[in-house]
Amino acid sequence: MTNIPATIRVQPGGALTGRVRVPGDKSISHRAIMLGALAEGITTVTGFLEGEDCLATIAAFRAMGVEIEGPREGLVRIHGVGVHGLMPPREPLDLGNSGTSMRLLCGLLAGQPFDSVLTGDASLRKRPMGRVAEPLRLMGATVETAEGGRPPLAIRGTRMLHGIDYRLPVASAQVKSALLLAGLYAHGYTCVTEPAPTRDHTERMLGGLGYSVERAGPQVCLHGGGHLVAADIEVPADISSAAFFLVGASIAPGSNLLLEHVGMNPTRTGIIHILREMGADISLENEREVGGEPVVDIRVRSSRLHGIHIPPGQVPLAIDEFPALFVAAAAAEGRTVLTGAEELRVKESDRIQVMADGLQALGVAATPTPDGMIIEGGAMGGGEVDSHGDHRIAMAFAMAGLHAGGTITIRNCENVATSFPGFVRIAAAAGLAVTAEGGEGA
Numbered sequence: 001m002t003n004i005p006a007t008i009r010v011q012p013g014g015a016l017t018g019r020v021r022v023p024g025d026k027s028i029s030h031r032a033i034m035l036g037a038l039a040e041g042i043t044t045v046t047g048f049l050e051g052e053d054c055l056a057t058i059a060a061f062r063a064m065g066v067e068i069e070g071p072r073e074g075l076v077r078i079h080g081v082g083v084h085g086l087m088p089p090r091e092p093l094d095l096g097n098s099g100t101s102m103r104l105l106c107g108l109l110a111g112q113p114f115d116s117v118l119t120g121d122a123s124l125r126k127r128p129m130g131r132v133a134e135p136l137r138l139m140g141a142t143v144e145t146a147e148g149g150r151p152p153l154a155i156r157g158t159r160m161l162h163g164i165d166y167r168l169p170v171a172s173a174q175v176k177s178a179l180l181l182a183g184l185y186a187h188g189y190t191c192v193t194e195p196a197p198t199r200d201h202t203e204r205m206l207g208g209l210g211y212s213v214e215r216a217g218p219q220v221c222l223h224g225g226g227h228l229v230a231a232d233i234e235v236p237a238d239i240s241s242a243a244f245f246l247v248g249a250s251i252a253p254g255s256n257l258l259l260e261h262v263g264m265n266p267t268r269t270g271i272i273h274i275l276r277e278m279g280a281d282i283s284l285e286n287e288r289e290v291g292g293e294p295v296v297d298i299r300v301r302s303s304r305l306h307g308i309h310i311p312p313g314q315v316p317l318a319i320d321e322f323p324a325l326f327v328a329a330a331a332a333e334g335r336t337v338l339t340g341a342e343e344l345r346v347k348e349s350d351r352i353q354v355m356a357d358g359l360q361a362l363g364v365a366a367t368p369t370p371d372g373m374i375i376e377g378g379a380m381g382g383g384e385v386d387s388h389g390d391h392r393i394a395m396a397f398a399m400a401g402l403h404a405g406g407t408i409t410i411r412n413c414e415n416v417a418t419s420f421p422g423f424v425r426i427a428a429a430a431g432l433a434v435t436a437e438g439g440e441g442a
């Protein structure tokens with residue numbers, strides 16, 4: 001993990017034009033490594049995200065004896081060891097900044113015949129893990145957390161897991177996935193019911209590798225004891241990374257941008273629905289299916305956005321896009337109100353507070369609430385904001401430069417490399433007047 005502090009600076013003005021292919025989907029890349037490692041045979045992955053979060057997942061599986069070639073230009077070859085082929089790691093597995101790695105691995109490791117310890121960086125060590133540890137205990141797992149259910153996690157191996165029928169208290173794809181991964185090792189059926197739809201990449205990929213997953217409305221079930229067969233996986237561009245460009249092009253007059261080969265899984269499209277409701281000019285071209293996931297090219301042109309009450313049903317479908325959406329709201333005419341998004345407070349940073357602080361520093365009337373934010377759109381000045389080491393906050397404020405009246409300086413941007421290596425170069429090529437100092441991260 002790079003610890004070099006990086007500053008991103010954006011001069012006001014400019015427009016986004018041309019064609020951009022953002023890097024591969026982070027959620028799918030993690031799962032490709034995990035499920036490829038558990039499959040029988042060699043899984044070839046293309047379009048893999050070479051971001052630090054996914055590299056942490058690769059390192060964890062290498063530490064458990066899995067041979068993984070690459071990544072090189074998005075190509076990874078995983079020599080699967082089968083569901084029962086992982087080896088005990090000699091040291092704690094350090095998952096850096098990645099909540100997805102930690103939560104999914106916690107489920108997967110609960111059913112191994114060996115012990116393991118999971119840790120991470122200062123941000124990850126503040127994030128709640130009780131949400132996975134508690135249901136895993138109901139399955140017979142032993143997972144110890146530090147105070148308040150935080151990492152590090154000490155997992156005692158067992159071959160005695162049993163399936164449960166679990167209703168998720170929060171809409172979380174990470175918890176759902178952790179339980180399904182534990183369910184591969186459990187006796188009987190493991191069923192998870194979600195309060196609202198969340199990303200279903202785990203279910204899709206399990207199916208693609210030959211594991212039977214049954215869905216009925218909000219419930220998904222699998223039976224333990226099966227096996228996975230290697231297959232090629234093509235990872236589409238990450239809609240959560242495309243989101244910064246969707247917002248940037250919408251708010252910068254004169255923009256006309258094509259975002260290529262973007263994953264359009266219906267559990268991830270909240271950003272499109274919300275921006276369109278705000279008046280964005282977004283069209284989907286060349287819709288197709290690649291490796292079991294819908295993919296499109298997205299054309300976005302600048303438009304006059306207006307404030308809205310964000311439909312609560314869209315929140316889980318856009319959960320990582322709110323930093324960018326808050327910038328869209330700040331550039332829109334009128335008031336935008338978000339509710340039902342308290343989950344934002346337990347991401348890489350408290351994304352409600354940190355975004356409100358940054359927007360206020362730029363002169364925007366942004367009022368944080370326990371579960372959302374109220375933003376009065378309008379003019380925005382320049383100024384200095386702190387991303388608190390949160391990749392999505394850094395990239396959201398970079399796009400704010402397209403609307404601001406002065407230079408925006410963003411501190412602590414080194415973690416941009418967790419999800420979007422090359423962000424500054426790609427954004428500059430599209431027309432953002434952006435520079436980075438002091439770190440490879442950005």
Ligand SMILES: O=C(O)C1=C[C@@H](OP(=O)(O)O)[C@@H](O)[C@H](O)C1
Binds near residue numbers: 100
């Ligand atoms: O399963 C996943 O890949 C993810 C699920 C979401 O987290 P939650 O499950 O905590 O909502 C999301 O915020 C995260 O970036 C990736």
Ligand SMILES: C=C(OP(=O)(O)O)C(=O)O
Binds near residue numbers: 053320347348419
């Ligand atoms: C919340 C995020 O990721 P994770 O939970 O994997 O750290 C994110 O990428 O916005």
